Amino acid sequence: MKAQGLNSDPWSCSVSAAIGDVFGVGTQLRVRRNKDQMAIYTVAEIREQDPANMVRMSSIARQRLGTSDTFSGTLHTPLSTKLMTDAQAESSGAFVERLADAKDHQGLVVMAPHGGRIEFNTDLQARWVAQALAGGDVSTWCCSGWRTDNGNTHSRWHVSTTDISPASFPGLATIADRGFAYAVAFHGMKANGVLIGGGAPNELKQLIRQAIKSEVGNNPVTVVNGGKNSGVSETNVVNWITAGGGGGVHIEQSSQVREKYWKPVAQAVADVFADLI
Ligand SMILES: [Zn+2]
Known part of the structure; x- marks a missing residue:
């Protein structure tokens, strides 16, 4: 090198x-x-x-x-080549991809590109939404990474949402051209509060904001249409995965929100999409 x-x-x-x-x-x-x-x-x-x-x-x-x-x-290849459960991946410090999908799904894809310890609890949130909408037209795609030493997991396994390539993630390749009506991605950030971004229509982002606002105590919940952590780039996976590249919802959350409120936030998101798909 x-x-x-x-x-x-x-x-x-x-x-x-x-x-x-x-x-x-x-x-x-x-x-x-x-x-x-x-x-x-x-x-x-x-x-x-x-x-x-x-x-x-x-x-x-x-x-x-x-x-x-x-x-x-x-x-x-970036992903582990061994088949393993999340528990096994965690104990061996691996990076894994998970897709839960059916070929006829085109309604909603719930994403967590930085699960495991990269941005903790985000993959659990994606699965929570899927569970809440079980039987619906919903697919989930998560990547989760861990490490077993004391080093920084983000530094080892983080791939920017604007870089993630279907050529390197076979599960993502399976759904890359599906054209979902809706997409939502859970993320973690260092800053406080919650940001509701992504290329989705402002009306949808406002609905999500309203639903989350009442679940997170005094944490600010802000709709963003540009700037750091706004997720609005058309090369962001949550945007290009939607039909015609129209745009998904990109949710950034502080550590505190993910620690204390990860379930109610996920449930709030599920409640919004339950009425849409
Ligand atoms: Zn992230």
Whole structure:
């Protein structure tokens, strides 16, 4: 893994043409430095001139693997290749994808791209909504990651919602072209309160806001149409997964909200969609 001076992005890398045949531009790969150090990156560029086995990333990207030096490592698909339950994934520090779907579902997809300990309780919220709407036209897609050392799980397994590639997530590939009428994604943020964003119509975001507002005590619940954590980019998975790319609802929540109110927030979201699908 060589230095990449031009790029100070911690989340991306460039690869040789040979590696690019397996991991194309825009897809994710997992770089494993040793049994304790690994992280997911998005391929930003193919460098035709580079030796076949070379990956480049910035110093700050290498620091996610515990070093700012160059090093030898191995490349893997981002997801665990072993079948395991969430409990097994948690105890082995793995990253897994879960899809609950039927081919004829086109109503609502509930998403949690950063479950497990990446943004805790968000995957549980997605499943709560699915359970509340059981028997309805609802699919769920979750990714959950854990680690077993004391390091930061977000730093190891986070893939930005605008980078997540169906080519790297087979479950997502299954539903990528479905054209859901509605999509909602649960996320966690460092800031306080709750943000209701995404490309969905303002009317829908206001309905969700009203439903959540009464469940979270004094925490502010704000509809956002732009800016940090607003999720409005058309490259955000919750937006492009909807019919015609029209837009989904992107919900960001503080740690406190996810700790104390994750169930009532999820139930409030379920109640809104129960009337729509
Ligand atoms: Zn997130």
